[in-house]
Amino acid sequence: MVSGVYFCDASGKPILSRRYRDDIPLSAIDKFSQILLEHEEESSVVPPCLLYQGIHYLFIQHSDIYVVALTTSYQTNIAQIFMFLHQLVSVLGDYLKSVEEESIRDNFVIIYELLDEMMDYGIPQITETKMLKQYITQKSFKLIKAAKKKRNAARPPVALTNSVSWRQEGIKYKKNEAYLDIIESINMLMNQQGQVLRSEIIGEVKVKSRLSGMPDLKLGINDKGIFSKYLENEEDFSKPVQIINDDSTTNGKKSNIELEDLKFHQCVRLSKFENEKIITFIPPDGEFELMNYRLTTPIKPLIWCDINIQVHSKSRIEIHCRAKAQIKKKSIANNVEILIPVPDDADTPTFKYSHGSIKWLPEKNAILWKLRSFAGGKEYSMTAQLGLPSVDGIEPPKVKRPVQIKFQIPYFTTSGIQVRYLKINEPKLQYKSFPWVRYITQSGDDYTIR
Template identity: 50%
Template sequence: GAMSASAVYVLDLKGKVLICRNYRGDVDMSEVEHFMPILMEKEEEGTLSPILAHGGVRFMWIKHNNLYLVATSKKNACVSLVFSFLYKVVQVFSEYFKELEEESIRDNFVIIYELLDELMDFGYPQTTDSKILQEYITQEGHKLETGAPRPPATVTNAVSWRSEGIKYRKNEVFLDVIESVNLLVAHQSSLIFLFVFVQVSANGNVLRSEIVGSIKMRVFLSGMPELRLGLNDKVLFDNTGRGKSKSVELEDVKFHQCVRLSRFENDRTISFIPPDGEFELMSYRLNTHVKPLIWIESVIEKHSHSRIEYMIKAKSQFKRRSTANNVEIHIPVPNDADSPKFKTTVGSVKWVPENSEIVWSIKSFPGGKEYLMRAHFGLPSVEAEDKEGKPPISVKFEIPYFTTSGIQVRYLKIIEKSGYQALPWVRYITQNGDYQLRTQ
């Protein structure tokens, strides 16, 4: 690139390497051992200059406090760019770590590697504008509004979404993976007049089946922690092309501004300095072709406008080891229905006349089960058939320890310079979103 520095090093006063980043791989990393002897020799001769050479390798260097920052290059690197880069490193590191000296380098390896990558990712010619870079590193991927630059984060706090000096007696992180299932099934019931009884086909037409996923976090961590989240290999993000058939392809992935996007695009690592408290780390969408988790069949019989009967079958189509909790099946009934009678094998049924519906509640609904409910109402009026069509049956549920997508948290690493131990807690929940089965 325009920059073409092969590698960047931070050395202590004796010339020992504290940290280095090899960008191009075209210069032997051990070349830096010649830097200090040459520097001392030139200093004695009184011919010290900001560019030193050894064989075909050039060292461009600056000194800051008790550190040397050195870039090596082979070709004719654009010298002014390399130096503006080194000064930029000093400026950005100082903003992140208050004092840029040996100790802050030792304490912040993780973040320093990230920053060195970020500064390099950013493409050199622009790095001369520190405001843009500052904006880029603190609010990654949130492009500047053109024409209306946001004020840069204050120098004391480079991470605009998290303040300094946060302290907790107990360091903990809670992470919830929540998937909401949106389902729309076209009508699959028979409306039967008089006494004709028809068995209903179980497969209504699934018009829409999608999952909207969200990873929500509650963070109670002291200091400036660096978090890394690893998801299972089954998960593919949109632009990875078609993967293995077992894989899950997430669409519309959106991250909170704290996530380092360049790092994610590079190796799919989700790394970030989290805000304090509660926030949504990421959201995604996914079209699924799994069987609807809870399937409802309904047979509705209307008898010569004097009464109406419902037979509702609910079926859980997920694995036996999972259980849906707090299941509610909402079945619409005519406005003028009265004198209800109910019979069910499980749970309880109540009539909610103000919503013109009955609600069948099942506290705990294990996978692979099938339950029946019958309801009977009187219909006093002899009114014309309503042409508007009926509201759909809707279902509410929550299945803990379960995701439809198969997404799993492999690890959640928490790194903070004071080295405290922190506990990560991870939960999975699948719940209904807009979950509707239309009756005829």
């Protein structure tokens, strides 16, 4: 249980607080800035969980503020508290647009209302923005005016008294559809010789639900370690999915993969998953992230660049770049961007290229090569010449910054993950539903070549 939630400024001094229990002294948060300062002096890295005089200080940092939760119990679920703090910042972002010290001070009324509804006696309650916005608005004085009239008295939504707090009742659609987007982001570090030094796949399963009533969904994927032994019995009676131009790496064969670091949306029945390894859930209305995962299996570069830099007489630099799409021939990488760094004092560029477009970005000291579409197996090249200051005695320039690559490959997954079935059941309405699945592979935040 959480004894209190506090918002502190960059130095650790409290701005706003909400106490849920009386098992900690009022002055406990005043020690937070002192504890931070002591740990910063001892080490450059401050752990997110600090213990001082029997009180645990759990905190996250966002913009120029700290969001701190205090507790005295050793039986507290630490992961749950950190998830609540991150969700609290996300909800405040939906209400305040920008979560920072100034916005916290200017909107303390709405923040108190949210803290009262999101947590009760130190236990998280409602954390979905869609449900909170039904009865907490930015102009809270309207709720007070409405309460004076008995007919218009503000009442909590039905979903608050329901076991399904993330979805309201009475939702109706003329056409019932469910869309699944499996998006995999590739993070990779390569050296100049093409050797992969580090690689990982960060996956997300996003759902857009346009279903009436209170549907119950069952999802099956080809995970080797978790789901595969349960799929044979499920596939016979489950709802097939419609694939949007599928070109996944499995070529129609049922291969199994092993997912790591699974994280689910709160709508997933964890007890059902832990006992039977089946993903079942009642989805929120609209778009949400059902689950995410990580894979650390070795993979080859999907888009590879060979960069060669030559310096001529210290007055001119020549850059040769050869890019190759190492994907299947029927796959196409869209919106490929190759950012090539150049020396800080380079100028007067001239380009020769076989495909796409090239821009000179002096503010970034780089060349941006854009390829709108890059078919698998194709290879393109470009040459850039830039002038350098012609001064004797100056060492040849060295470019140490890495080459950054961005791309997006639709209808393709690197890991080979596949949705084998998506069963949609609404016991009361018994309508026909249309599930759709789309696969996308894209570059992550760190897809670079040294």
